[in-house]
Amino acid sequence: xxxxxxxxxxxxxxxxxxxxxxxxxxxxxxxxxxxxxxxxxxxxxxxxxxxxxxxxxxxxxxxxxxxxxxxxxxxxxxxxxxxxxxxxxxxxxxxxxxxxxxxxxxxxxxxxx
Amino acid sequence: xxxxxxxxxxxxxxxxxxxxxxxxxxxxxxxxxxxxxxxxxxxxxxxxxxxxxxxxxxxxxxxxxxxxxxxxxxxxxxxxxxxxxxxxxxxxxxxxxxxxxxxxxxxxxxxxxxx
Numbered sequence: 001x002x003x004x005x006x007x008x009x010x011x012x013x014x015x016x017x018x019x020x021x022x023x024x025x026x027x028x029x030x031x032x033x034x035x036x037x038x039x040x041x042x043x044x045x046x047x048x049x050x051x052x053x054x055x056x057x058x059x060x061x062x063x064x065x066x067x068x069x070x071x072x073x074x075x076x077x078x079x080x081x082x083x084x085x086x087x088x089x090x091x092x093x094x095x096x097x098x099x100x101x102x103x104x105x106x107x108x109x110x111x112x113x
Numbered sequence: 114x115x116x117x118x119x120x121x122x123x124x125x126x127x128x129x130x131x132x133x134x135x136x137x138x139x140x141x142x143x144x145x146x147x148x149x150x151x152x153x154x155x156x157x158x159x160x161x162x163x164x165x166x167x168x169x170x171x172x173x174x175x176x177x178x179x180x181x182x183x184x185x186x187x188x189x190x191x192x193x194x195x196x197x198x199x200x201x202x203x204x205x206x207x208x209x210x211x212x213x214x215x216x217x218x219x220x221x222x223x224x225x226x227x228x
Binding site for chain 2: 008034036041042043044045046049089091099100101102103104105106
């Protein structure tokens with residue numbers, strides 16, 4: 001399949017290390033944020049979401065942190081595995097309406113054994 | 114159950130040709146979205162359907178782009194007189210509800226290459 005994210009910033013980590021992927025969002029009125037994982041040749045896959053009334057949310061091996069003061073979102077992946085290698089996108093939903101998503105530029109995560 | 118499916122997976126068109134891209138959303142999903150993803154970029158919103166009604170087409174790049182969902186299930190994105198700048202992956206997503214915060218499920222995309 002085609003490559004996703006040929007020109008994206010890359011985060012390289014060793015297997016077993018923790019990964020932190022950052023994202024700046026643009027609209028202070030956004031009230032819902034999502035992290036997606038996209039593997040080559042596939043569509044984006046939901047990882048975790050967070051509402052604007054929260055600062056932190058945890059899932060299985062993943063944590064999302066939201067700092068509304070500086071409009072910053074981060075995704076933390078614990079004990080990174082080779083299967084985590086992909087391009088990661090943050091997306092924001094403007095308040096109200098039907099959940100039209102605005103995606104960030106993306107970060108490629110490369111996990112080395 | 115099956116996820117969102119899209120066909121064809123790959124399409125090569127000569128400049129000036131018309132193309133039609135199909136999306137089969139998850140059964141029962143009311144909302145359907147089309148996004149365009151250029152190489153190395155995040156997906157960009159094109160248009161939104163709630164059942165058969167196209168409520169937002171603000172992201173369609175030009176009047177060469179047309180989308181429909183006549184029976185509120187399958188959707189087709191049509192591009193007339195394709196140009197090289199139309200080359201991208203076209204993603205379809207569906208979700209169960211129409212408002213609030215909820216997950217969108219994406220299909221694998223159709224990779225369009227215009228020569």
